[in-house]
Amino acid sequence: MTSTATVRLSAVRKTYGTGASAVTALDGVSAEFAPGTFTAVMGASGSGKSTLLQCAAGLDTVDGGQVVIAGTDLAGLSERARTLLRRDRIGFVFQAYNLVGALTAAQNVALPQRLARRAPDPAEVARALAEVGLSGRAGHYPAQLSGGEQQRVALARALITRPAVLFADEPTGALDSTASAVVLAALRRLVGAYGQTVVMVTHDPVAAAAADRVLVLADGRLVDEIAGADPAQIAARLVQGAVAA
Numbered sequence: 001m002t003s004t005a006t007v008r009l010s011a012v013r014k015t016y017g018t019g020a021s022a023v024t025a026l027d028g029v030s031a032e033f034a035p036g037t038f039t040a041v042m043g044a045s046g047s048g049k050s051t052l053l054q055c056a057a058g059l060d061t062v063d064g065g066q067v068v069i070a071g072t073d074l075a076g077l078s079e080r081a082r083t084l085l086r087r088d089r090i091g092f093v094f095q096a097y098n099l100v101g102a103l104t105a106a107q108n109v110a111l112p113q114r115l116a117r118r119a120p121d122p123a124e125v126a127r128a129l130a131e132v133g134l135s136g137r138a139g140h141y142p143a144q145l146s147g148g149e150q151q152r153v154a155l156a157r158a159l160i161t162r163p164a165v166l167f168a169d170e171p172t173g174a175l176d177s178t179a180s181a182v183v184l185a186a187l188r189r190l191v192g193a194y195g196q197t198v199v200m201v202t203h204d205p206v207a208a209a210a211a212d213r214v215l216v217l218a219d220g221r222l223v224d225e226i227a228g229a230d231p232a233q234i235a236a237r238l239v240q241g242a243v244a245a
């Protein structure tokens, strides 16, 4: 069957270690992430959220099943081809912004292009900063920016290659609620206005409520899918799931 999903996981298994110390981090996970959708991934500590993101992004190999990104089956790729796919088709943001302090916001956004030995297009840099609402901060250094602004520079940097999918691992984890709301609004706008596909791991039901749907992991399996819920409903479903498990 053909699929129009930007990212498709089919029966993905991932085990760390061997023998008695082996841990099954993903135990047959299947999920599709359609173009222009915003998905949150939740679950208790150790449930496999980060592993899911790493495998879906081709940062880690799987032990079973299949990962297809933008029509490309990762299993068929050499290490080099996988690296290029990650560089050109996938964007990442993490809890830590990982900005270079000696570079301005615009220079940080241009950095992936420079590292790929491409001449950064100033218009593209300006566009990425505009998309996250930071047109007025292009010449500022990270130390001159708030946490929420720094995370939005990291978002703009992730967008500069026009990735098929943006993966975010706890992007609001280091932010207060006001700054979190600004970053989540920026993510929502990328999805709504530009059709960006976003997959975000979070512990926070408020952050998860910004997504179109929430996938819930427990012990490496998908155990729930929640759509169009508010933070209180999401929190209640997580508690129900934990009690049922």
Ligand SMILES: Nc1ncnc2c1ncn2[C@@H]1O[C@H](COP(=O)(O)OP(=O)(O)OP(=O)(O)O)[C@@H](O)[C@H]1O
Residues within 6 Å of the ligand: 016, 017, 023, 024, 025, 043, 044, 045, 046, 047, 048, 049, 050, 051, 052
């Ligand atoms: N590199 C590794 N080596 C061995 N075990 C690992 C490794 N990475 C993850 N694990 C184990 O795999 C399981 C899933 O880990 P993962 O980091 O995906 O969970 P998580 O849901 O993201 O947790 P958290 O919310 O605490 O970040 C855990 O039991 C973890 O201890």
